[in-house]
Amino acid sequence: MIITFATQKGGAGKTTLAIAFANYLCQVSNRKVNVFDFDFQKSFYNKWIEDDLLDFPKLYNVEVLGDADEEPFQDLEILFDLRDSEEINIFDLAGTLDEKYSDLLTYSNFIIIPFEYSDVSVKSTLVFKNLLGLLESQAERIFVRSKYDKSYKYLNQPDMDNEISKYGILVNSPVYKRNCLQTIDTRRLTYEQKYSVQKTFNEIIEQINETLQITI
Numbered sequence: 224m225i226i227t228f229a230t231q232k233g234g235a236g237k238t239t240l241a242i243a244f245a246n247y248l249c250q251v252s253n254r255k256v257n258v259f260d261f262d263f264q265k266s267f268y269n270k271w272i273e274d275d276l277l278d279f280p281k282l283y284n285v286e287v288l289g290d291a292d293e294e295p296f297q298d299l300e301i302l303f304d305l306r307d308s309e310e311i312n313i314f315d316l317a318g319t320l321d322e323k324y325s326d327l328l329t330y331s332n333f334i335i336i337p338f339e340y341s342d343v344s345v346k347s348t349l350v351f352k353n354l355l356g357l358l359e360s361q362a363e364r365i366f367v368r369s370k371y372d373k374s375y376k377y378l379n380q381p382d383m384d385n386e387i388s389k390y391g392i393l394v395n396s397p398v399y400k401r402n403c404l405q406t407i408d409t410r411r412l413t414y415e416q417k418y419s420v421q422k423t424f425n426e427i428i429e430q431i432n433e434t435l436q437i438t439i
């Protein structure tokens with residue numbers, strides 16, 4: 224299957240959540256996890272290389288896509304194979320939308336969309352939702368409240384939640400703003416990090432299992 228972390232906005236938490244989700248799956252699922260870094264900044268890949276210095280073994284491989292002018296999915300069959308595979312293929316995208324992402328966004332099984340409740344983020348999230356509509360994306364959209372601050376009153380939350388729920392699944396448990404998530408690496412999930420994401424991720428996994436009628 225293909226699970227893509229994407230949204231229009233930089234800094235929304237895509238890469239952090241993608242790393243945490245990949246690490247979490249390695250703990251809770253027997254399926255093989257593969258990561259594809261499709262962001263020209265290569266944050267996920269660079270972190271994964273840097274983490275070679277740690278004394279922990281690799282949990283998964285990370286492949287860079289879209290480097291130079293290469294078009295990774297000229298042959299759509301490659302994408303279909305990844306989609307139909309029993310392995311879990313995680314894609315991390317850049318915050319700038321590009322034509323080269325169209326096929327991936329159209330044919331992913333799931334698109335996980337982290338968002339915040341600032342005005343800018345709300346607009347970007349809605350623009351991204353519209354883009355998925357234009358692409359006639361078949362993917363299930365899963366919206367995740369990211370970097371959520373418990374002590375803050377988000378005035379636009381009720382309206383935004385209502386709007387978002389029309390276009391996909393809004394995960395109940397937010398991913399809270401946490402220092403421990405700023406230092407995440409690609410080789411393990413500390414107890415504290417796991418605690419910060421498990422409710423959210425369990426909801427997402429439940430949704431995946433229900434949609435595809437499988438157990439990952």
Ligand SMILES: Nc1ncnc2c1ncn2[C@@H]1O[C@H](COP(=O)(O)OP(=O)(O)O)[C@@H](O)[C@H]1O
Nearest residue numbers: 233234235236237238239370399400401404405
């Ligand atoms: N839940 C969180 N709590 C605290 N900091 C976070 C959280 N999620 C992301 N961050 C921080 O926010 C910044 C942007 O996150 P990142 O995952 O790189 O976003 P994106 O990939 O969408 O650009 C990073 O410095 C990251 O450490």
Ligand SMILES: [Mg+2]
Nearest residue numbers: 237238262266
């Ligand atoms: Mg990123």
